[in-house]
Amino acid sequence: MALLDVKNLGISFGGLRAVNAFGIKIEKGELYGLIGPNGAGKTTVFNLLTGVYKPDEGIVKLADRDVTGKSTIEINKAGAARTFQNIRLFKELSVQDNVKVGLHNQYHYNTVEGILRLPRYRKVEKAMDERALEILKVFELEESASVLAANLPYGKQRKLEIARALATSPKLLLLDEPAAGMNPNETKELMDTIQFVRDEFDMTVLLIEHDMKLVSGICEKLTVLNFGEVLAQGTTSEVLNNPQVITAYLGE
């Protein structure tokens, strides 16, 4: 059974059919790419999958659970975590606290324990600190743990977003243009990180990307979106050699 199974997903904004009859099947452990020209509806698909938009029709199944039309919070709890195209960090919080917010639903103590600093507060906070540092280490961010997120350089902010998403211990990680605005070196480093995360955390990854080097470098399967519809689907080499895809990307 596929980890993510989407059938016939569609949404309209007014008269615009943004996504139509979108389907995708992602097996556990896969590194899957979603590509397409600007305005093809890739981010809309992400927003549909994570509950930001409610689909007009279609079914989204995550790990055998029907999460169609569920709220962002429920979908996150069901095991999908995402990053954003335009970075959305908690800018006034430290790097470590950003990750600790990601850990929010896995570590518990109540408000009174928090205000009175009861033993459980200390114990749980300590565990959270340790776990957060562990995750930051994967992204080589542990040195900047106490820096405000807003003061991180751009490439590290992108990484921190992935770290925060991972902190929610998802089954499926959705990355929206993780390499946007990165230079070739940073992109290379990011590719290694994504692969490492997949192997280390046994993660399934779906990513949107424009950088073809990154896509062909790490994605095993691809779906191409054009004008809200699936243009091609299959293994990376298959899809990238598909004449229709080449036309959509490069023109006639």
Place this chain on the structure above:
Amino acid sequence: MLKKIDKRTKNNFITYAMVIIAFVVVQILLASGSMSSLMKGLLVPLCVYMILAVSLNFTVGILGELSLGHAGFMCVGAFTSAFFSMCMKDVITSNGLRFFLALIIGALFAALFGILIGIPVLRLKGDYLAIVTLAFGEIIKNIVNTLFIGKDSTGFHFSLKDAMSLNMEPGGEVIINGPQGITGTPQDSTFTIGIILMLLTIFIVLNMIYSRDGRAIMAIRDNRIAAESVGINITKYKLMAFSISAGLAGVAGVLYAHNLTTLNASPKNFGYNMSIMILVFVVLGGIGNIRGSVIAAVLLTLLPELLRGLSDYRMLVYSIVLIVMMLFNWAPKAREWRERHLPKNLLKRKQTAKEGK
């Protein structure tokens, strides 16, 4: 890592120490008799303003929502607690216990109003939220002004018209008398109690900020969509922050009510002016900066009194001071200047530069 926690604890410690030192200084001044009666009268209101400023800063700086109706919550706390104290005046003779219960009742009712008002209001954002909270503050004040409640041997009587329509038996006592408010509230508030409540407020707010809930609240402030995407329940935490802030304003109200013999809701104490004044404390002290709120509340309350000698020019100087403080706090040039000239900030900058590498 350890360093960061130490810094936080140190920062909190400085805040507590500051309040305690101020308290000791005032006590010494009181004991030596070198404090004018005018200043003595200001002591409890000072605590009230400090609590209000800190609690509003929790909404504005930590939750990130602009509320212009904070005096409304204070009003709820003041009237519910004063009502309780009036009813229990003869039943509970221990002043301490009665005040303690009044405190809890005032805080709980204000927090309850915080939840009730928060449910619709927190769906709004920015300016809209500010406008609705502003309206709420005025509504509370006006409702209290038309409220008549009396007590006699048959129980409580309630009216929105006048004291006569309460239809009480002879010997009945009017507790809340419309625009005249509550008269004869036991004066249980003292400066010591005020400072204790003040410390308690700072304790709750500071510890809340550095807890799991506080992080969630600040995450919502910084980026609502991202907070939702990592599974933070936005409604729950917004309501929690709003009601705690309201409850603390209620505490200030209790303190305020038990400092006066006559409690009535006028535009001056529970109206728009009051809400804005608290907001001025918060903005000048630094949004999100708890210690700043305390300092600003003290300075700006004392300033008009200290400037009394200037008679007619008093408010003129006051407003100039406000403008200068605002510029000093927020203007980019002034901030640059401050950063260059404060040794603490120089050190901090070096440190972050090192950590950033």
